[in-house]
Amino acid sequence: MRRSRVLIATLAPLATGGLAWWACVAGGMDLDTTGIVVGLVVLLPATPLAIWAGAGESRRAPVREPVRPEGGAAAIGEVPRRPRAFQQRPGLRDRIEEILASGRPCCLIGGKGVGKTQLAAAYARTCLDDGVPVAWLAAEPLTAALAEMAGELGLLREGDGPEEVRRKVRSWLAGRREPYVLVLDSAADPDEVAALLPATGGTRVLITTNTHAFERVAEPVVVDRFTxxxxxxxxxxxxxxxxxxxxxxxxxxxxxxxxxxxxxxxxxxxxxxxxxxxxxxxxxxxxxxxxxxxxxxxxxxxxxxxxxxxxxxAVGRASRELLAELSVMAPAGVGTEFLEGERLTELAGQSLISFSRDGSTVVVHRLVQRVVRESEGSLAATVERAGRRLLGIREVADEDTWRRLPYINAVDGHAAALWQHTKGDTKGDTRGGPRGGPRGDAAAELVLEVRQAVAQHFLYLNDGLRAAPILREVAEGWARLHGQDDPRVLEARHRLATAHEFAGRFEEAVERFGQVVADRARVLGSGHPDTLHSRARLASSLSGAGRFAPELFESVVADQARVLGPDDPATLITRFNQALAHAGAGRHEEAVALFEAVVADQGRVLGESHPETLVSRGRLAQACAGAGRTGAAIVLFERVLGDQERVVGADHPDTLITRLGLAAAYEAAGEREEARREYGRVAERMEAVLGAQQPMTAAAWEGLARVSAG
Missing domain, CATH: 1.10.8 (Helicase, Ruva Protein; domain 3)
Known part of the structure; x- marks a missing residue:
């Protein structure tokens, strides 16, 4: 039922609010009661899974405490540690401090290997030791780095594109009155950086680059070789x-x-x-x-x-092979979780690698990476070995996606770097990628497998925006290796359409699902389970696009029941989505009947206390609320709440969402004391479990304030 739960967050809120308002007004309800009911109807379709995954709030993790280095202030990113025999270069240091103290952004410009990053890191370490927080971003690509920073700060919302992320980070930087340092290391695009620079506030911006075009963006300090x-x-x-x-x-x-x-x-x-x-x-x-x-x-x-x-x-063969692998992974650094058991001392002793300040990340200078790539054996073999370090992504269960999100994000960055080498279009790598031949194909296959696993975790989080570009390249890669009609290509295209659906791009999802349905029917047959699955997603996307398709749902449900059986998980998923689509179209009574049937069959097949059955029972309660049956909704919410506390725990997001729904139902029924009690309990627990920045947490506190004021 995972896809069903994710779909709720995408589809249901689109239509229910306006229809519920119309129904309440037509039924003669007063404005206060109408507002409560509409709030309940719109609020609850965001499923527990989507909220647990951060849908509507952050596409990464909740607001986390940034890393706090020893004896210093909080840091975002990996500030390099002080290298041995570091030369202060006081003339350059003083000029950097002078420019930044004046409030102007500063850019360190120089060729590769002249020490720009180490100068910037020295300034950052001094600031941290003085209590000034620092954000250290690997600025190529800047888009990904800003997304990570926005995630750390709790600024991301579902659907935010790169421009919106940049605007939010810039606004946050401009709004700071206390000193703050932003370091953009290895920046490549001056226009991209210029759009980020805050015009006000206490943020100091330090840039490192080898591009003189940055002189029009920031005050330049030319860094040359040592004297x-x-x-x-x-x-x-x-x-x-x-x-x-x-x-x-x-x-x-x-x-x-x-x-x-x-x-x-x-x-x-x-x-x-x-x-x-x-x-x-x-x-x-x-x-x-x-x-x-x-x-x-x-x-x-x-x-x-x-x-x-x-x-x-001067190092052994194993160390050389390890360095070669590090040289095809993300230039920003490789976390030590990917290097368990490796002997890094030999490479560090030769200054071929360095470490972040907290020792959690191994960094290889880009120039060292390039020299190693061009001198060490087969690039295809290196990519394949590095890719095997990422196969742990396959062991991350769906339900652990949220907890393992930092690891998944890291795998995403490394897999993207490996794919660039696989395609042979990495900047500065003139040898080309491992295309052609069994070894090159094996490397490509492995990287595609990792990237598809990453994308699937993003889909689990309802993060279609991040999943879509990955799945587009996965589909193209499989097609290059196996042809357009290969089942893996069709599956990647299906998931790409799903990513567009989850991103709210329903019209594009409808078009892509339509093409996949046609191609799967041609290649696999119209009755193949995969073809039926794509037809079911097409029906859901049509509903999301405002083109409710009840006949298509009925047809798919009938075909799945005939081919797979009425109790097959895929059939139950489609029936669940069918009920959800009816609710989204304002057909609340029909939705109630459909949810009741799904709940009954899930209880029989999975068990009355199965977490998925409990989720469906919660959606039934929501459907009753949408139909104006507040009393019935309260009874259902209370029963589901007790069962969820027993089965998954009182602090599980599923349970918390049910409790919030119960509080809203109490409020709609005029039972203010009960509503105040439930709002208070759920607000405190949601803040502790989901974070203060989550919309559901804010909704709980707002509900408490509302009933307390009355």
């Missing part, structure tokens, strides 16, 4: 005293590039420990031009590729 003195000081602190002349020669060889010096220093520290002269000899002997392609117009900074390759040679 000779800084480079020597770094080597002296990191490696120790040695031959000064040889150290100077190494600085020249590596062109004072901070990243190259960090990699070289880690290699010299060993074990085994190397003197400067020996390292220089190895560096000059490294045949980098034969090992790596040099992209036209974007050569590697002098010495850095050789330095990275030397460090690669």
């Amino acid at each position: 000779a003195g800084e480079a020597l000081a770094y080597l002296r602190e990191r490696v120790g005293p040695g031959d000064v002349a040889a150290a100077r020669a190494l600085v020249r060889e590596l062109d004072r590039l901070p990243l190259a010096l960090a990699v070289a220093a880690a290699c010299m520290v060993g074990p085994p420990r190397l003197p400067y002269s020996a390292y220089i000899a190895r560096l000059r002997a490294e045949p980098v031009d034969r090992l790596l392609e040099r992209p036209s117009g974007e050569p590697y900074p002098r010495g850095v590729a050789q330095a990275i390759l030397l460090s690669l040679r």
Whole structure:
């Protein structure tokens, strides 16, 4: 019944409010009672599942406490920890502080590997230690980073697109009067960033980029290579005293590039420990031009590729393979939950990886990622190995989606990165992806499987906006591998149509479901269960689009009962949706009769106390309320509430939603003391369980205030 429960949040509120208002007025109810009944009718169709999943509030998690680093303020995102032998670069540091103190945004502009991110991180760490909160966003792509930030702040609502998310975050930043720091690391699009910058408020914005076009967006600070003195000081602190002349020669060889010096220093520290002269000899002997392609117009900074390759040679094969996998995953970093049991010390010792400040995320510099991708074996094999790290997504049960959402979001980011490599269109990767051949196809198959699992979890949360673009690429990928008529392609297209339905794009969903029905009937047959399933979804989408199709529902129910049996879960789902569609069309009495029949059959097939049966009983109570049977609704709500407390617990979202419905029914019936008691109980528990930002929580508090004022 999962799809049924999700559909409630999408379909039922669309029509019931206006129709209930009309019915109440026509029946002679006073305005106060009418308002209560309409509120009850509109409020309750949002199912417990959808509310638990955050439908109508946040497409991610509820408002979470941001990470609080040791001894500092709250942080959103992963602020890099202080690297060894960090050079303060006081001239640059002072200029950054001067610009930000003036209220102007600041952008650090420079080539790859010059230390822009570390300078920004040093400023962020200082702010955190001073009690100033920081949001650290990996700004490529900025859209995804803003969505994560909005989710942390509790700003997201169901249906918010990228522009709306950007507007909300900008408004929130502009509304802050206390100091706040926003760091946009590795930004690529100045227009996108300009649309985010707040015109007022206490937010300081620091940007890192290699694009000089940002000079028109923020006050620029050009970051170049170390000075000779800084480079020597770094080597002296990191490696120790040695031959000064040889150290100077190494600085020249590596062109004072901070990243190259960090990699070289880690290699010299060993074990085994190397003197400067020996390292220089190895560096000059490294045949980098034969090992790596040099992209036209974007050569590697002098010495850095050789330095990275030397460090690669210094670690074992297992570590090299692990680094290769990290180099095809999301550049923002890989959580340690994907790396359990891995020996990261060897890679960290060679400065090939770094860690976030709290140690929960492993980060590989983008330039290191590119060098490794272009030098380490088969890209297809690497993508396949990395993809296997994500297969844990298959073990996440639907009912655990909400609890595991941070993990699912992380898998989404990594799977998207792997898919770009699979397609071979990743920026800066000139070798192309693992297309063609058994190994390339195997990598693509695995990534598609992971992405489809991610999308299915988003659908479980009624988050069609996030699921749709994933499913579009999944359908295209399966079609490229197996042809348009492959059942996997048809299933992905069906889910894509479902995503549009859940996103409220009913007309597009109707069009897509119509095409899938036709193609499934042609390929599988008109009586195939999958074809019938798509017909059922088409009927639901038509209702959502305001084109109630009772005949189609009746036809599908009859065909499913004949092919699958009347007690098959798919048949029960369609009957549930049929009842829901009648309620949405204002046919409340018919909806009551249909829900009663569904409840009876679910009780017989699943059991009277099965959670799904209880949900349907709650929807029956809601249908009675819509039909004006307030007394019957109260009795049903009270019975369901007692059973849900016994079966799933008093704090389960299903139970809380039922209690809220009961409170509203008491209010509509004029039983103010009972309504006040139930509103008070459910408001406190909803705030504790679902969060203060949830619309249902707010509705409970508003109901309590309303009955208390009377």
